[in-house]
Amino acid sequence: MRRSLSRSFGTLAILVIFGGLLLFTRDRDPVADLGWDDNYWSQVDSFDDDLPAVLPDDITTVQGIRVHIEIADDIDHLLTAARADGLELDGYGYRTNDQQIELRKRHCGTTDFDIFEKRASECSPPTARPGSSRHERGRAIDFRYNGRTIKSRDSEAFVWLAENAIQFGLENLPSEPWHWSVDGR
Numbered sequence: 001m002r003r004s005l006s007r008s009f010g011t012l013a014i015l016v017i018f019g020g021l022l023l024f025t026r027d028r029d030p031v032a033d034l035g036w037d038d039n040y041w042s043q044v045d046s047f048d049d050d051l052p053a054v055l056p057d058d059i060t061t062v063q064g065i066r067v068h069i070e071i072a073d074d075i076d077h078l079l080t081a082a083r084a085d086g087l088e089l090d091g092y093g094y095r096t097n098d099q100q101i102e103l104r105k106r107h108c109g110t111t112d113f114d115i116f117e118k119r120a121s122e123c124s125p126p127t128a129r130p131g132s133s134r135h136e137r138g139r140a141i142d143f144r145y146n147g148r149t150i151k152s153r154d155s156e157a158f159v160w161l162a163e164n165a166i167q168f169g170l171e172n173l174p175s176e177p178w179h180w181s182v183d184g185r
């Protein structure tokens with residue numbers, strides 16, 4: 001009796017451990033694992049308040065997203081097509097050079113070297129050098145779905161974009177599920 005009881009406890013313990021491991025691994029988000037996403041997004045979210053009142057002539061606003069006029073129709077159609085398929089997308093497009101410099105200070109360090117020279121991949125999260133971000137030309141969008149940044153390739157919004165965005169001229173930057181631009185960079 002005692003032996004079978006302790007065997008049951010042993011089995012239970014093993015089940016709990018493996019169940020816990022399974023849940024733990026399933027819930028892990030590859031981007032969240034890097035440890036910077038939430039902080040990063042609160043910073044980017046605050047950008048809208050920092051945008052200058054007057055934007056460059058070649059930047060326009062499409063369904064709430066600021067993009068270059070040359071891709072405005074495509075983005076308009078993409079957002080409408082996504083909505084027709086039941087996906088409400090929004091996001092952040094254009095970013096000023098000053099905002100890019102501010103991001104570099106936060107992600108790469110505060111010396112001139114950190115801000116202007118350090119490789120993007122050495123920053124956390126990776127952040128393009130000022131002057132070289134597609135966002136600064138209104139040619140990249142960080143997409144959100146249901147008000148949250150798309151951080152996983154399992155997201156139905158990512159799956160939809162992976163299938164459809166290319167028709168509207170956007171490609172994904174593989175290291176960032178949320179970042180889509182005219183050339184995938």
Ligand SMILES: [Zn+2]
Pocket residue numbers: 135140141142178179180
């Ligand atoms: Zn981006």
